[in-house]
Amino acid sequence: MPEIRLxxxxxxxxxxVEAVKDLSFIIEDGEYVSLIGPSGCGKTTTLRLLAGTILPTQGNIYFDNKSVENLSIRDRNIGFVFQHFAIFPHLTVWENAAYGPRVRGRKNSEIDSLVDHALKAVQIDDKAELYPPSLSAPDWQKTALARVIASEAKILLLDEPLGALDQKIREEFQVFLRNLVKKEGLTAIHVTHDQSEALTISDKVAVMNKGKLVQLGTASDLIFTPNNIFTSFFVGESDFLESVVLNDKEDFAEVRVGQSTIKVKNMGISRGRRAVVAVRREFFKVHKYEDKIKTGNFLPGVVVRDQFLGLLRRVRVKLENQQIVEVKIHAKHPIRFKENEKVRLVIDPSSTRCFEYPEEGVASALEM
Amino acid sequence: MSAGEEKPDLEVKFRRSLLASEKWLSKDTVLSAGKAVTVGIFILIVLGPILYLLFQIIVSWGDINETVFNDPILGNEAFLSMLRSIGLSFEIAAIVTVFDIVVGVPMAWILARYEFKGKSILDTMVDLPMAVPTSALGFSVYLFWGTNNGISRLYNSQVGFASQGTLLIIFAHVAFTFPYVTRSIKGIIADLDLNLEKAGKTLGAPPFTIARMISLPMVKEGLLAGTVLAFTRSLGETGATLIVSGVYQTAPVVIVSWMKGLKIPTTAFLAFILIIISLILLTFVRLFARRVGLPWNKVFPRFERKLSSKKVTRTRNTFSIALFLLFVFIPALFVIVFLFQWWGGSPFSGEFEAGMIYQVFLAPDKKINDIMTALVTSLEIALIVTIVNLLIATPMALMISKMKNNKVKGFLDGLIDIPLVIPSSALGFSIFFLWGSNGLHILSPGFAMIVIAHISFTYSYCVRPLIGSFDSISTMYDEAAAAFGASKITAFRTVTLPFLKSGLIAAAIMTFTRSMSETGATIICMGIERTIPVLLVDFFEASTFPAAAFASTILIIISFVMLILLRLVTRRKKDA
Structure with missing residues (x-):
């Protein structure tokens, strides 16, 4: 059973051109992992390194403790699903699925049972004798998957596999794909630019930037407890408040933002150090300045703009220190904020993250 | 599918050994050896003869100096007549190319942009002269313009409109070079993004200005390629020119006639000059094609608006089609009319012995036997050449298509074009020179030498479209095959080849047609064998026109069938 180690x-x-830099991680047997990150972050290169279409300049890749970094794609026995499927148009669905065992010289009886199992697994056995050009995109996708399953590869590499499907079908396929992988006992690595797809489909998500692994964790890890400033920026949207730590003794640390002092999650940054507080835009609450509020944990500011986005509204607020933060509120929020209106941004300390101020500055830390 | 569960399955055994041998062939060392062989064959067949000719010119410069420049009796007359013939060739090629562009560009526009009844027929008509063997075509043009059977009947003249000479050569060359320009830009015009033209329209430019300043610059490269092809084809053509030239001989024809007079050193020198000129042209075009700008950013609003008016446009289209019919299509196929005129006897005197039936089937020399023998020879040669060429061209095309080093790729790509631009009589001569008694002394003129000559000049026709086919196959299929463990050769057989099928068939038909119709190189490399186009020239020189017309018509029918096949194959590819 395959465990993948870089x-x-x-x-x-x-x-x-350093596409991937000093990358190390472990994907456990049977895990479904997605790679996400901005374009050019190295996620596709990582997938190709695993597939063997390119070989690493340095470092080792292990499948089940067996070093494979010098094997070509032919000898790694992986299943690869391409963005545009790459199913062979001159072969029927059945013949496409039979391709792997055929070119590996398997016996006909073995081929028959492998293909039958694969076609049933992806529910395309009723179209076995049809040629791909007469089928629809979802059936191409199924054929591509059947081909991989029939090849008995235990590692499944997927390069934007759902990118060519319509939004609705894509959502159905996410469930289908995950169930299939689990049922067949595959270890899957899935590259996508669609965050919600990654968060829905996988056991774990790896966030990459500039050729490096930023964070590997479950969907809720990435959303609720990002362990670095880039993840909190890239997965969802956050505002970053520059601050100084005043008190690091309790569960919630006190930090100074501009003239105000607020409580945030204590993440072990010592007193007197500069810090960046990350708050997801949906986690702010906006109140009129004159409203009575129970908590003292707020930042005062002035509304720059209140903009309708559909299901949400985006309110831009200028803080005392002149920083502009963006806050997302529900579109049906009772108050419509006017320009230059004074407001308070209420912050729930338990939903904040507090990181050491990056040496290179916040902007460069977020650079993609 | 499940043939035998327990008993030894032959199919599986066969497949396993096939896979194993393909795996062996896919080893890097074996593949490198294959590449070396591919390049080696290319050098032997195409580059070798040319290089050997250049080498011999340098080595035996003394001989050449004596015969070409300092003949005891003629002085440098040989050299002067070379210069005259080359000058004439250039003059004709230039005039012909101008006609091709002036009529061919609007024609391409009509075929790309208008929808009308009979469009596909007009499309086939435009391509037809390219498929018709030039000797048949030259003969047909001669009958139409140069005898009292053709155009002169319209005004009741007893002689033809033009006698053998420069004008008739121009007429003949216009007929067979015409398709090159139209074909090379028609597809590009059809694929242009119409939004760009619409944008031009919203900014107030009249259609003519848009076509000139927006659309034409985008078809520039295609236009240039077509122009060069038309120019070099005119410069190097032999078959038709032999028939229509009379005493005004172009350079390729001079090669043939000197060769017949066995003036080897002078012929060698002329072939050398022609090859050098062609290579310079090729290099120039490849290096500068992209940099040539279509000048004239100046706009003449009133004049161009007038040119864009419905009336002018319609007149222009009518003129293009009329000129095409008068100068290209009708003369090219007039020979068929002639055949029926002279079917059972002379249309003038009614004399039975002058007619086709008597000359071909009844006369004591039984020309039908010669024709059938020549036809079989032609078909045999074309078949061998096609098969050999597919075998040696496919790896070459694959190699060039997959090559990563752009400089080497561009260089090889340029070398491939050489046989395309060199006059076939010069190429034929250099093959005769290398393989025959003046060089390796392996072959004497005859069947085998014709085959080699044909492989040589059809090589580009085979490689070029195959490179395109390989380029159009997405690399993901290769990667997919590899991911399932297919070796490179297995992937090629199971995945690439099926994609390539229509490209291969198209290349085969092109090669076959070119081989069937070639004259210049064949005359030089043949012994006693005759191919159909050469036999046609013989018949013409013996003034047995009806027999020549019969042979021509056979050739035209074969070419026409080939053209239709080619269209079916390429169309099916587009649909897929």
Missing amino acids: QSVTKIFGRK
């Missing part, structure tokens, strides 16, 4: 893998294209 150890300090680096891939340099040409002389100096």
Whole structure:
């Protein structure tokens, strides 16, 4: 059963284009992991390194403790699903599925049972004798998956596999794909640019940026307890408040933002240090300044704009320190804020994250 | 499917050994060896003869100096007549190319942009002259313009409109070069993004200005490629020119006639000059094609608005089609009319012995036997050439298509075009020179030498479209096959080849047609064998026109069938 391990893998294209830098992580047997990140972050390169279409410049890749980094794609026995499916148009669905065992020289009886199982598993056995050009995109996708299952590969690599499908079908397929992978006992690695897809479909999500792994964790880890400033920026949207830690003794640390002092989650940054407080935009509450509120944990500010976005509204607020933060509130929020109206942004300390102020500055830490 | 569960299954055994041998063939060392062989064959068949010719010119410069420049009797007359023939060739090629562009560009526009009844017929008509063997075509043009059977009947003249010479050569060359320009831009015009033109329209530009300043610059490369092809084809053509030239001989024809007179050193030198000129043209075009700008950013609003008016446009379209019919289509196929005129006797005197039936089937020399033998020879040669060429061109095309180093790729790509631009008589001569008694002394002129010559000049026709086919196959299929453990050769057989099928068939038909119709190189490399186009020239020189018309018609019918096949194959590919 496959466990995938990358150890300090680096891939340099040409002389100096570092697509992947010193990448290490472990994917456990039977896990479904998605790779997400901005374009050019190295997620597709990582997938190709695992597939063996490119070989690493440095580092090791292990499938079940067996080093494979020097094997070509032919000898790794992986299943690869392409964004545009790459099913062979001149072969029927059945023949497509039979391709893997055929070119590996399996016996006909074995091929028959492998293909029958695969076609049933993806529910396309009724179209076995049809040619791909007469089928629809979801059936192409199923054929591509059947081909992988029939090849008996235990590692499934998916490169934007649902990218070519319509939104509605894509959502159905996310469930279908996950169930299939679990039922067949595969270890799957799925590259996508669609965050919600990644968060829905996978056991764990790996966030990458600039060729490095930023965070590997479950969907709720990434959303509620990001352990770094880039994840809280990239997965969902957060505002970042520059601050100084005043008190680091209790569960909630006291920090100074501009003239105000607020309580935030204590993440072990010592007194006197500069910090960045990350707050997801949906987690702010906005009140008129004159409203009575029970908590003292707020930042005063002035509304710049209240903009309708559909299901939500976006309110831009200028804080005392001139920083502009964006807050998302429900579209049916009873108050419509006017320009230059004074407001208080109430912050729930338990939904904040507090990171060490990055040496290179917040902007460069978020650079993609 | 489940043939035998327990008993030894032959199919499985066969498949396993096939896979194993393909795996062996896919080893890097074996593949490298294959690449070396591919390049080696290319050098042997195409580059070798040319290089050997250049080498011999340098080595035996003394001989050449004596015969070409300092003949004891003629002085440098040989050189002067070379210059005259080359000058004439250039003059004709230039005039012909201008006609092709002036009529061919509007024609391409009509075929790409208008929808009308009979469009596909007009489309086939435009392509037809390219498929018709030039000797048949030249003969047909000669009958139409140069004898009292053709155009001169319209005004009751006893002689033809033009006698053999420069004008008739131009007429003949216009007929067979015409398709090149139209074909090379028609597809591009059809694929242009119409929004760009609409944008031009919203900004107030008249259609003519839009076509000139927006659309044409985008078809520039295609236009240039077509122009160069038309120019070099005119410069290097032999078959038709032999028939219509009379005493005004173009350079390729001079090669043939000197070769017949066995003036080897002078012929070698002329072939050398022609090859050098063609190579310079090719290099120039490949290096500068992209940089040539279509000048004239100046706009003449009133004039161009007038040019864009419905009336002018309609007149222009009518003129293009009329000129095409008068100068290209009718002369090219007039020979068929002639055949029926002279079917059972002379249309003038009624004399039975002058007619086709007597000359071909009844006369004591039984020309039908010659024709059938020549036809079989032609078909045999074309078949062998096609098969060999597919075998040697496919790996070459694959290699060029997959090549990562762009400089080497561009260089090889350029080398592939060489046989396309060199006059086939010059290429044929250099093959005769290398393989025959003046060089390796392996072959004497005859069947085998014709085959080699044909492989050589059809090579580009085979490789070029195949490169396109390979380029159009997405690499993901290869990767998919590899992911399932298929070796490179297995992937090629099971995945690439099926994609390539229509491309291969198209390349095969092109090669076959070109081989069937070639004259210049064949005359030089043949012994006693005759191919159909050469036999046609013989008949013409013996003034047995009805027999020549019969042979021409057979050739035209074969070419027409090939053209239709080609269209079916390429169309099916587009639909898929």
